[in-house]
Amino acid sequence: MIIVRSVINFILQFNNKDHDDDRIYKPHSTRVARYQIIIASTLGLFAFIVFSILRIKYPRIYIANFNQLNFSFHSSSRRNLPKLPTKSLLGWIPIVYKINESQILEHAGLDAVVTMIFFKMCIRILTTCLLFAIIIISPIRYKFTGRVDQDYPDDGNNGTSTVTRHVLYGTDLSDDDKSYQKFLWLYTIFTYIFTFITAYFLFESTNKIINMRQKYLGKQSSITDRTVKISGIPGKLRDEIELIRYIENLNIGEVDSVLIVREWQKLNKLFKIRDKILRKLEESWVEFFHQNGIKSKNELLNTSSSIDPHVGDSFNLPYRDNENDQAAETTSIHSSIVDQISEIVENSLLNSDLLNDSSYKRPTFKKGWFGLFGPQIDSINFYTDKLSVIDSEIKRARNKEYSPTSTAFLTMRTCAQAQMLAQAVLDPKVNHLITSLAPAPHDIRWDNLCLTRQDRNTRIFLVTLFIGLMSILLVYPVKYIANFLNVKSISKIMPKLGEAIKSHKWLKTAITGLLPTYLFTILNIIIPFFYVWISKKQGFSSHSDEELSSVAKNFFYIFVNLFLVFTTFGTASLSDTTKIAYDLAQSLRDLSLFYVDLIILQGLGIFPFKLLLLGNLIRFSTESIFKCKTPRDYLKLYRPPIYNFGLQLPQPILILIITLVYSVVSSKILTAGLIYFIIGYFVSKYQLLYSCVHPPHSTGKVWPLIFRRIILGLFIFQLFMVGTLALQDAFTCATFISPLPLLTLYFLYIFHNQYTPLSMFIALKAIENGEIIQDSQNDMENDATLDERREIGTKYEYPNLVNDLDGPMIALEGQDMVLISPDGQIYKKQQNFYENNDWDF
Template structure:
């Protein structure tokens, strides 16, 4: 891709190469640092100021955690919350946030230790070697600034793998008078690779010990249940499945939930939810009208719903001459709606909206009651609950049927984690959907090359000069404005794409046919990382721009070393770009994540759209912590730190990487414990994804270093990297055989029985030497999963869900059935003052205290709303 323009400074025609499109200059690092610090410090101080005032937002999760967990209350002082957060132990993290949060933060702790060690050796040993030989190579040839000399950036801002030369051609062998320093590259490639595998191996063993002990000590319904798929048609009854499993002589079956084709029932429940929302909005609009005139009327059944919220509070302030037994009512204009009917819905009439929606809701409830009594066609999937965890694990880890694809077992998701619509789809259809969406993601990744390449080329001085030479000359005259265009905009756009794309891939993963939300989360992480790694690493490094992809691929068929040499050269070209990217992510954006800028910015919009009390209650629910939004970017930064660790100036990348994972650890620790919720239950399965992506980063790091040595004509040193590649491949295979099963299953020795209370796999050092008392507290106390699963059972919520009544007053309504006067009615009927028990979405009984908690949540909304309106 060549474009030519008139260079105003040199007054000659110069080519605008692909490297120029995403390549910043030496001054850009300073500008990016100022921008990042300005964004980060302002957001951090805003968070410190707003945190004690908006607790409904910044402590949304803490207010719903079981008091037994004893999660520390953070001080309301400006900086006092930081040391208090630091002192929160990993036991408290496990007890409050669960195993997935522990595994996620364990990755950040491991990265802090690893890059702290690598930074020391890179700064103390490698950097003096690089500076000495770079200074010798750069005499009279290269740039003026230190950053430029470190990354071989010439004063013109155009970078090539051999920017010390007058052109981009590789040097001859006489370029370096001493090639001995390249042995240090080889030595540190081995050292940093082995160091990474050591830290990963050590942390993996710790994660496995904690996971085995955590899951082995709890007694949840999920731990005793396995998922059985591929059930033949002649076995699709609860009795036959129970008989089949018990004949295996592995234990006694407590219950069997055979999934059935509940699609009609699920559709009716979804329709009811939409209709209930419409009815609540209509009531809210009606009661919010200004009364036309007050009237006196007797209490009647038909007019009861017209009593306003404030009428009951009239009390002593009402008219003294009101006759006993009467209520003071107000005259309001009842809302109307247009109903379409007849042939093809061409006829219509206007009717009372309240009566219409109430009658429609009543008829829909009758259909749901009738649908719950029907018998549905059984599916090929069931959830089997055993009498012990050991029996369940034996069923999971064994082959039950000799025929391929039949009676397959795997760990069951938590009841609240099941995607019930996917349970009754045939296994063949689920697999087909999975392959179709996987293929679509692959095609979508290629399609993403177009906007990514466009942004990479458009946001550059070269492209601007081609179309707007006057603007380009004006920008080029000032380093700051040029840096804003050349560096600030590309890194900002890349960061925005990293935020927006996960939502699309999460949507695709949900419709891929996964049975649990935990599997959906893990699948989404894999997809987003593939997008991030392919589009923002390979495209920028190996291919440069989209137009060069086919040329590089074609050349690689002729010479297998083309990709390695191309990657090695352009990795050095883009060193400052990736340095600025990590700088923006760590110093600039982490404080914004802590601030929950999206929730704060969107609150006025949600506030304007909220009408019903249910809308207000949903506004104060803790935001969902989406691992796919955060983990792929962290993995990309991890790989970038590995790749640049040995190269000149690598200590700067490692330093920023250390800042990234340190700030990320505290940011995500706060959000997981206090601010955000994570309903998915993947039992730490993300650790497998983390480890395999780290191994991918090791492969890339070793290939790049081999290419760098090859470009320096150090062919022996380049070839010496091959044994390290083989060793890394062997380690990956060994990890798959030895460690991966322990990240999926529970070992039988880890299961704690009553007669063996001391047989615990966890050691003191797993929790920083906190001692036996902390471990005993973890064992005796219930885990977050046990608390979450109390009263749950494997049943489709549509079969047992309470048919909620309209919620139009501040307090939630009584459950389905009789109202306060003992008369069955589908109208709102008032608040739940009689203390009746209701049921939640999974059929669990809900006490009046739970209703009070819901009312308190609504109160939180008013507090936050008042704070916002007084301090926007």
């Protein structure tokens, strides 16, 4: 026994010797957190002030949904939102704050409301937990330990519990130690309380979303709500008449229309060629106008003011009191420009020898290699002829018969019939006649739907394989970041830096305290874009499915690679399952201040920078100079950026999980998390309403993904608390937590069985009785929801079969595009951003 004690004492002394270097993340009291708050606050305040200035100077960028150059429905639906002041730096804050959920639902749709409910739920959960921490947990903990928080070990005991030390040294527990063991029951109690608080707000938010969703979608009768997607159609039913007869014989309802998707890949290729030719022709026309009196390309747009983002942007049409006068002035200007264009075109076409005519200069180029050799030819005539040839090819291709695929869209007479059909099992054979609710017409990825089953399965396999390999490879940069958490690991890879850190406290604080959080943040900003990109290559049939998949992929990445791997790197023994909770708790405890610094940086520093839309700002700075050559280019340039759930939601979900994990032991992380979500709420609300759009039509289906991942966070929280109590030999307290994971699993079971169907479908009782399909546009616009107004006049039809083969766009007049036909006739057409895949999701 004496020998065993001697060995244990030697081990403890050995560990004590280099403990400062071995600990994963040695806390420098509150110095690092204080520096992080200063740096993050400075960055955030700078970004906020810059945004407030740029919002006034460049409203076409930062109030893009009010942009007169942007007439997409996703932006025009927000035109009735409260208008923001054009001169006050901070006047937008109270206006955005006062916008309620019903206004968000009316103007931005169901997905935007779900996002806001998520942020509000997080604020309510963390506020309640923080109040308990401040009023009850921290005062009691301070009485027994002398510390407000107990999220990392005391410097003197190296993480070894009082009970363990007494056992090792053969001494008895003192009365204070026994009282301390009783104090740990507080952790068990509040593990239950915080679990129930989280579950309560989760289910409360779920009920709110479901009730809102059922009421909102139940009164709709748009074409999307009446349409079902059917996949796995057998060969004998791949005919419109046969499929209609089969469905109606099931006595579910009457089929209104049907579209069987066919292998239209050839048409896709022809339209891609046409788009390239059309762009060249539009560039030629703009150059022609520039050479003949219209010196500025801005004159071809729908406002007389400059739209260069580097110049003072005078756009403020939605905010002027004399709006009618301004509109009249704009119309007058445009009439003169259109008349001038017409005169130039008409006079130039009257000349028989266009190349030799001196009164009207024509753009030319050499047809040979790189435009340096060959005969000089008229570019307008050349590309007009090429456009005519490709249009003839398209017309012939449209009349051909194409092989049907196994996918079809069935539009029923009523919404109730579509809901019943979508939830029905139609065929006893596996993978035959699988039904689901159809995505909105503008949400469909037609190029993916046209793929054969073999092509689609190949894409899925390759993307899955590639993601698996990337997940393994990304462990290495995470490992590299983890090396900067302590001096010993730095000394192994960079000996000179390790020596410098040991001799300079400020350098140690910067390298081991601040640098890992910034490297972590940079990695977390860059990698999600890769998963969004790879999701687009997977072959999903709709943009909404694509987006939901990117949410799942990005969360998997940041949770596994940037949380579990980072946290347990070099410490957790995953081969010994009995030690997982113990090792995880020890790792998380040592990393607590790292996560405090990370959340502070993300909330105070990074979230305000999201307001600046740096990617969009860079795009304006580059494309406006190098790429924008035609009115169509300017339309795309001023289109609002997409608010992508795959980029915006995974990180807040992870931050909530981290905050919940530390909720009992650290009020600092609770405070940092609360600040993060308050700032995130305002930033996301502003972007969803004023500066960004969310075209994917997922009708709130992202909520089940959020719910399941928060439940996962509760499991990690409970596992951490078991390990934390085990570290202090409070095994009885830890044992009493064991029912909580089972209870949490029961919460997940309830959600899956009782709430998931209502999150995906519309209950038949929620559908308003006596629904009537409105035939006129006026009837549809009266008391219609956002989705119904968005889908007026839309059908389930392959766009490349029905879209007009318009000529080049040469100017803009209000909401109309000014186009020119091959014979020189000028005509107008209303903008349609979904035509020819013109909207980039």
